[in-house]
Amino acid sequence: xxxxxLLAGVADNRYPLHPIAIGADGQIDESAQSRRILSPxxxxxxxxxxxxRDKHSDYRLEVLVLGGSNSDNLLRSVAAFKPDxxxxxxxxxxxxxxxxxxxxxxxxxxxxxxLQPDLLLIGREFGDLDEGGLPVMLASALSLPLFALTQxxxxxxxxxxxxxxxxxxxxxxxxxxPVLATVTNDRRNKLRHPLMKNVMMAKKLGFDxxxxxxxxxxxxxxALELARDVQRGGQCRMLAGDVGSQADAIxxxxxxxxxxxx
Amino acid sequence: xxMQQRIIAVIPLAWGQEAAEQALAAARQVAHxxxxxxxxxxLGPAPAAWLTDxxxxxxxxxxxYAVHAALSDGENLQALAEAAAxxxxxxxxxxxxxxxxxxxxxxxxxLAACLSATWLGRCARLDWKADGLxxxxxxxxxxxxxxxxxxxxxxxxxxxxxxxxQQPAHANVLEPLIIELGKxxxxxxxxxxxxxGQTLPPVESAxxxxxxxxxxxxxxxxxxxxxxxxxxxxxxxxxxxVDAGLLPVMRQVGVSGKFVSPxxxxxxxxxxxxxxxxxxxxxxxxxxxNSDPAADIFKVANLGAVADWEQMLPAxxxxxxx
Numbered sequence: 001x002x003x004x005x006l007l008a009g010v011a012d013n014r015y016p017l018h019p020i021a022i023g024a025d026g027q028i029d030e031s032a033q034s035r036r037i038l039s040p041x042x043x044x045x046x047x048x049x050x051x052x053r054d055k056h057s058d059y060r061l062e063v064l065v066l067g068g069s070n071s072d073n074l075l076r077s078v079a080a081f082k083p084d085x086x087x088x089x090x091x092x093x094x095x096x097x098x099x100x101x102x103x104x105x106x107x108x109x110x111x112x113x114x115l116q117p118d119l120l121l122i123g124r125e126f127g128d129l130d131e132g133g134l135p136v137m138l139a140s141a142l143s144l145p146l147f148a149l150t151q152x153x154x155x156x157x158x159x160x161x162x163x164x165x166x167x168x169x170x171x172x173x174x175x176x177x178p179v180l181a182t183v184t185n186d187r188r189n190k191l192r193h194p195l196m197k198n199v200m201m202a203k204k205l206g207f208d209x210x211x212x213x214x215x216x217x218x219x220x221x222x223a224l225e226l227a228r229d230v231q232r233g234g235q236c237r238m239l240a241g242d243v244g245s246q247a248d249a250i251x252x253x254x255x256x257x258x259x260x261x262x
Numbered sequence: 263x264x265m266q267q268r269i270i271a272v273i274p275l276a277w278g279q280e281a282a283e284q285a286l287a288a289a290r291q292v293a294h295x296x297x298x299x300x301x302x303x304x305l306g307p308a309p310a311a312w313l314t315d316x317x318x319x320x321x322x323x324x325x326x327y328a329v330h331a332a333l334s335d336g337e338n339l340q341a342l343a344e345a346a347a348x349x350x351x352x353x354x355x356x357x358x359x360x361x362x363x364x365x366x367x368x369x370x371x372x373l374a375a376c377l378s379a380t381w382l383g384r385c386a387r388l389d390w391k392a393d394g395l396x397x398x399x400x401x402x403x404x405x406x407x408x409x410x411x412x413x414x415x416x417x418x419x420x421x422x423x424x425x426x427x428q429q430p431a432h433a434n435v436l437e438p439l440i441i442e443l444g445k446x447x448x449x450x451x452x453x454x455x456x457x458x459g460q461t462l463p464p465v466e467s468a469x470x471x472x473x474x475x476x477x478x479x480x481x482x483x484x485x486x487x488x489x490x491x492x493x494x495x496x497x498x499x500x501x502x503x504v505d506a507g508l509l510p511v512m513r514q515v516g517v518s519g520k521f522v523s524p525x526x527x528x529x530x531x532x533x534x535x536x537x538x539x540x541x542x543x544x545x546x547x548x549x550x551x552n553s554d555p556a557a558d559i560f561k562v563a564n565l566g567a568v569a570d571w572e573q574m575l576p577a578x579x580x581x582x583x584x
Contacts (some may be wrong), residue, residue, distance in 0.1 A: 013403050013537070018404065028537070040505055041518075097401070097408055099371065099381050127519060128402045131384040132364070133371040140375035145451060146340075147366055151511060165458045165512050166337070171453040185514075187507025188420045219380070223409040227400060227536060236550070239567040244371040247577035251527075251548055254470065255564050257525045257547065 001059040004117035005049045006089070006106065008066045008096070008127030009036040009074050018069075022221050027093055028129070034069035038077065041123025043191035048153040049121050050081055050192065055155050064089040066127060067209065077200035080194035088209040095218035096126060099133030106244065107141035109212035119160065119232040120180040124149055132182075139180040147173050151186035160188075267390065268301060269293045270355045271322070272346050274375070275306030275313060276336030280467060281361035282313055284437070286320045288359045288388075288421040296390050299323040304438075305345050307334040314436055320434040326439045332447040339346060341374035341447040349441050350377065353362060354419045355415050360439045363466070363521060368442040374418040382412075382419035389490040422521060424545065456504075458510070462487065462496045465513050469497030471524045475538075476502035477531025477552065478571050485575040486530060492582040498522060500538045516541040530571050534559030 011017055012035040023029035053061050063083040065075050079086055126134040128239040139146035152163040162173045162181055166232050183189065237244040271289035273282045289300040301324035302317045309327040317325050332341045333542035360366040367384055374381035389397040394413035401408045465471055472490040474483055490497040497506060498515040515522055516538040523543030530551045532538060539562060552564035553570045560566045567574065
């Protein structure tokens with residue numbers, strides 16, 4: 001079985017955002033100081049792939065990590081998990097705000113390299129500029145069935161089983177053939193810690209790159225600006241007094257909304 | 263409505279009235295800016311009187327039911343996408359708007375792929391101007407806003423436009439057109455289902471949401487669940503809380519989770535990141551409990567208490583009827 005994992009990385013939200021602008025060429029111009037890390041969705045996709053390989057060491061795990069700022073560090077962090085093959089994915093141009101263009105770029109690459117994954121795992125959002133459209137359109141471009149928002153994966157009687165929860169139900173899917181699964185964050189797919197010896201080994205590695213070209217022009221960027229402050233009226237009324245009086249005031253406030261049993 | 267510009271709310275009937283209202287609200291908002299009218303394309307096994315009434319009251323001028331037995335399953339998104347693609351008349355310029363939320367976004371992207379249309383994604387703002395569609399999306403975890411522009415004849419998008427305002431003065435009595443889809447639609451793949459053990463109602467439709475963040479541990483979430491039950495509400499949480507395994511991802515509130523619009527959002531141990539706040543309606547009143555007086559949540563809350571959840575949650579619970 002071939003498992004292909006696509007990882008994009010996101011800016012680490014524990015730090016202020018690095019300088020980002022729209023360049024003269026109409027593309028996103030990021031400074032090199034970006035602290036790009038795997039997103040919770042990336043981590044979930046990678047962990048599920050590792051879990052599946054744990055049980056079948058003969059199965060092949062290939063990972064493509066999106067190029068761009070800080071990509072070497074990102075590649076090293078993934079290399080420490082020892083995938084069978086790990087390469088940097090350079091999208092030319094890289095326009096992740098355009099799910100259609102980007103998904104066709106990646107699909108074209110997967111086809112031209114005859115990667116033929118039996119299971120393609122990708123986070124439910126691919127990087128900081130995608131809001132979930134890219135994985136859906138990638139499934140369509142590859143003519144693969146899509147199982148969205150996967151939370152867990154395991155082997156059952158030798159067959160792949162994917163799990164997600166919908167409302168009060170959990171759903172198990174046993175794909176009869178190749179499938180693209182988007183992965184969402186879940187306690188069962190928290191990324192494991194790599195072995196220290198593998199971390200050290202990864203520091204010495206160099207990485208191959210593969211380029212996916214675009215056919216067509218992307219959606220035009222007009223502006224990139226700081227998100228507007230959330231306008232909610234604010235004016236927070238801070239409660240004084242001890243916890244008991246604060247609790248009384250909170251329940252009185254909620255009761256005034258008509259939502260609390262008397 | 264001119265033949266050149268059509269704004270169409272695409273509504274799967276199986277998703278219910280709230281999803282329909284959200285898609286209609288989005289279509290009305292975009293249409294209103296250009297003094298256009300909006301139309302409705304409903305997908306289901308048969309016409310539904312409630313939607314005919316709702317669409318008319320919202321001022322829609324045209325209602326088409328695309329009917330097929332396979333459309334009774336609201337989870338069969340590929341069937342819904344292919345049905346919508348079959349029913350859309352692609353003449354002129356068209357903007358198709360799906361109900362916002364993760365399912366609407368997935369359906370929208372599938373539909374755009376079926377139609378080879380432009381997928382605009384999860385829009386925070388969307389205007390149809392003389393020189394094309396201009397729209398905004400949150401990016402970098404809600405820290406930046408991206409404004410894009412495109413001239414296209416066929417676009418698909420999700421837009422969150424708040425609550426649907428009925429327009430009694432402009433209500434229309436609609437005579438729906440019914441299209442019986444002849445082509446076969448893909449069957450839903452075989453799925454085994456079992457109970458997830460969840461007892462509280464979905465977070466996205468609750469009138470009161472009790473929510474916890476990384477400042478609350480497992481014992482605290484047990485208290486939050488009790489509080490949600492006593493208040494007749496539901497339980498939510500932030501992404502770090504989900505990552506820590508404190509609650510399931512379907513209860514995650516935020517830019518990558520559910521969008522909630524309760525009357526009151528009780529945020530306990532939540533710092534108030536833009537990513538989390540993006541999942542809470544501007545109409546909701548926020549009550550914040552946090553031990554850190556400098557927490558950003560107090561900048562947007564209506565009522566705040568600087569307190570430890572270990573003391574505050576039992577105090578709230580003991581004041582409510584058993």
